[in-house]
Amino acid sequence: MIVIGVGNAWRRDDGAGPAVARAAGGVSTDDPARLLDLWEGEPHVVVVDACSSGAPPGTIHRGDAGVLTHPASTHGFGVAEAIELARALGRAPARLDLYAIEGADFGHGEGLTACVTAAVGELARSLRTAAASPSRPPPR
Numbered sequence: 001m002i003v004i005g006v007g008n009a010w011r012r013d014d015g016a017g018p019a020v021a022r023a024a025g026g027v028s029t030d031d032p033a034r035l036l037d038l039w040e041g042e043p044h045v046v047v048v049d050a051c052s053s054g055a056p057p058g059t060i061h062r063g064d065a066g067v068l069t070h071p072a073s074t075h076g077f078g079v080a081e082a083i084e085l086a087r088a089l090g091r092a093p094a095r096l097d098l099y100a101i102e103g104a105d106f107g108h109g110e111g112l113t114a115c116v117t118a119a120v121g122e123l124a125r126s127l128r129t130a131a132a133s134p135s136r137p138p139p140r
Contacts, residue, residue, distance in 0.1 A: 001044040001131050006032050006079055013057075013103030013116045016050040020101070023124035024131070035082040036091050045093040046127060049079050050103040050116075057104035058115030060123055063097070099123060 003026030005017030018028035039045040086092040
């Protein structure tokens with residue numbers, strides 16, 4: 001299993017995906033178009049991004065590419081579009097798990113808000129546990 005975080009660490013909570021990837025031993029990008037190259041040859045991929053859906057900040061969403069957007073998105077080509085393209089080209093991984101952490105602040109600057117920092121830790125721990133025990137599925 002590879003964990004790929006998507007986001008921009010210079011846009012506060014948009015850095016949630018890269019923070020999870022770093023904590024879980026994965027890789028990150030600020031360009032969703034790179035996903036196809038990053039997951040090439042990987043049978044199981046976990047993609048983590050930030051979102052702003054109206055849920056309480058720090059909420060961890062699972063499985064809905066439609067929620068992986070937010071008003072301050074730096075992604076001209078988003079995660080959902082990358083997944084659609086990969087499927088159309090036959091380049092999608094056999095298993096793809098999507099997570100989004102609800103952000104509170106997408107303004108300029110470094111550092112995650114406290115609620116997003118807590119969610120990053122929770123999700124990273126769960127993903128490390130799932131990776132260490134392949135028979136155990138990632139968190140729902």
